[in-house]
Amino acid sequence: MFKYSLHAAVMAMAMLFTQAAMAQNAVPMPEQSAAMAASAPRDPALRPVFDQFGGKPGLVTLMDDFMVNLMADARTRPYFADTDREHIKLELVDQFCVILDGPCTYTGKDMERVHRNLGINRAAFNALVEDLQKAMDKNKVPFRAQNKLLAKLAPMHPVVITK
Amino acid sequence: MQRHRNGRTAWLIGLVLSGCLISSMAMAGDAAGSDSAPAFSNKLLLTGGVSQVEGSAGGGLTPWAVIGGYGTSDEIGANAFITHINLPDYHVNEAGAMVGLYNRVEVSFAQQRFDTEQVGAALGLGRGFTFKQNIIGVKVRLAGDAVLDQDSWMPQISIGVQHKKNNQAAVLAFVGAKSDQGTDYYVSATKLFLSQSLLVNATVRFTKANQIGILGFGGDKNNSYKPEFEGSVAYLLSRNWAVGAEYRQKPNNLGIAKEDDWYDAFVAWAPTKHVSLTLAYADLGNIVIKDHQRGLYASVQVGF
Numbered sequence: 001m002f003k004y005s006l007h008a009a010v011m012a013m014a015m016l017f018t019q020a021a022m023a024q025n026a027v028p029m030p031e032q033s034a035a036m037a038a039s040a041p042r043d044p045a046l047r048p049v050f051d052q053f054g055g056k057p058g059l060v061t062l063m064d065d066f067m068v069n070l071m072a073d074a075r076t077r078p079y080f081a082d083t084d085r086e087h088i089k090l091e092l093v094d095q096f097c098v099i100l101d102g103p104c105t106y107t108g109k110d111m112e113r114v115h116r117n118l119g120i121n122r123a124a125f126n127a128l129v130e131d132l133q134k135a136m137d138k139n140k141v142p143f144r145a146q147n148k149l150l151a152k153l154a155p156m157h158p159v160v161i162t163k
Numbered sequence: 164m165q166r167h168r169n170g171r172t173a174w175l176i177g178l179v180l181s182g183c184l185i186s187s188m189a190m191a192g193d194a195a196g197s198d199s200a201p202a203f204s205n206k207l208l209l210t211g212g213v214s215q216v217e218g219s220a221g222g223g224l225t226p227w228a229v230i231g232g233y234g235t236s237d238e239i240g241a242n243a244f245i246t247h248i249n250l251p252d253y254h255v256n257e258a259g260a261m262v263g264l265y266n267r268v269e270v271s272f273a274q275q276r277f278d279t280e281q282v283g284a285a286l287g288l289g290r291g292f293t294f295k296q297n298i299i300g301v302k303v304r305l306a307g308d309a310v311l312d313q314d315s316w317m318p319q320i321s322i323g324v325q326h327k328k329n330n331q332a333a334v335l336a337f338v339g340a341k342s343d344q345g346t347d348y349y350v351s352a353t354k355l356f357l358s359q360s361l362l363v364n365a366t367v368r369f370t371k372a373n374q375i376g377i378l379g380f381g382g383d384k385n386n387s388y389k390p391e392f393e394g395s396v397a398y399l400l401s402r403n404w405a406v407g408a409e410y411r412q413k414p415n416n417l418g419i420a421k422e423d424d425w426y427d428a429f430v431a432w433a434p435t436k437h438v439s440l441t442l443a444y445a446d447l448g449n450i451v452i453k454d455h456q457r458g459l460y461a462s463v464q465v466g467f
């Protein structure tokens with residue numbers, strides 16, 4: 001009895017994932033990869049997630065906490081120590097706001113050009129993601145909403161990680 | 164018998180407590196050390212899996228394509244684990260360790276001790292007769308990145324071998340097994356669907372092992388490699404918690420006893436990167452003369 005119900009659960013979850021993954025692929029691919037180097041594209045499906053982040057004011061507070069974390073983390077601090085951090089925060093707000101279909105425009109630099117000479121490796125990339133996760137936790141962004149944003153940021157790894 | 168059970172309960176409680184203790188120590192360490200740059204363990208939490216029953220990084224029952232340890236491509240990561248499986252008529256104690264090299268190669272070692280308890284006496288082997296099996300595993304990541312490639316279907320793909328040596332050659336020959344050692348070959352594909360907070364793994368294993376090798380390799384009914392399917396799904400509840408289910412298909416090589424596929428439902432908790440605790444309810448089906456071997460699977464992993 002237990003065996004069959006478990007089997008059914010596995011099947012149901014597999015089906016769920018197939019559907020979910022198909023939904024994920026609904027965005028046309030060529031357009032997406034063309035825009036990728038500049039930044040991530042707007043995704044209208046993420047509007048509810050924008051609200052879960054507390055809209056633009058939520059993103060502003062989030063970036064304040066994020067930057068505090070980045071500067072407190074020995075793995076990321078060296079990258080940001082000599083930069084215009086206030087400016088980076090503003091650009092990040094706009095960038096995340098656009099990704100989450102908020103009423104913003106990203107006017108910052110191309111992701112490939114910004115990160116090209118920074119010598120970022122996978123460890124630094126993961127450290128930055130962790131610092132972002134901590135900031136999102138602090139701002140009570142639901143875990144699933146966090147992952148929806150991260151799923152849009154992760155594909156930028158080929159232009160950010162150069163080492 | 165009663166005393167035996169109490170002993171096992173104590174063992175389990177000890178396992179859980181030691182997990183908590185280690186994790187609180189690790190958390191204290193993290194709090195104090197968050198300013199110092201760790202030289203390794205930079206992967207994201209829970210995306211490295213735990214130690215599966217043969218010592219490779221994976222779910223509880225099946226290997227995943229991930230490379231164990233939290234090391235990235237510039238780093239080395241290592242884990243050690245202990246696992247206890249408590250079944251109605253048997254129990255298993257297990258320990259092992261693995262090293263992940265540059266997110267490319269994983270080398271693992273595990274020792275399983277399968278205690279037959281009263282069944283050993285019933286079969287004339289003696290009460291508590293124990294099969295011991297040593298397993299050396301190597302896994303190589305071929306392509307893909309389970310975590311970062313969120314804009315494509317491409318999973319992370321790895322191939323691996325698990326070489327197993329059982330210490331009870333005479334008994335194995337008696338039950339009809341053709342060998343006391345064997346090698347499993349597998350290919351695994353793992354994908355994290357981050358938007359859905361869902362991690363999915365599929366593995367195909369080519370094996371001759373009877374009850375994963377506890378009853379030897381090959382048998383009177385069949386002595387050739389057969390592909391067997393294994394799958395896991397894990398739903399991430401938070402950075403620290405995941406729940407999921409697993410399935411492992413198994414061959415049926417021995418005439419004396421049928422062998423069932425395995426299932427489990429698990430919850431995994433990783434308070435930090437240095438420790439994880441996995442609890443599962445496992446259905447291991449028929450094992451030799453005993454049906455319905457369902458029970459608790461508990462595993463603690465510590466990482467460096």
Ligand code: HEM
Binds near residue numbers: 076114120125
């Ligand atoms: C997907 C991940 C990432 C995204 C989406 C991202 C996004 C951004 C954005 C929007 C800017 C501002 C661009 C501008 O000034 O116009 C920026 C700048 C910067 N990023 Fe990233 N970044 C990512 C990963 C990283 C990582 C992993 C590091 C290092 C650990 C890093 C280090 C920097 C630095 C140092 C700057 C300032 C560069 C300068 O002002 O010259 N970034 N990033």
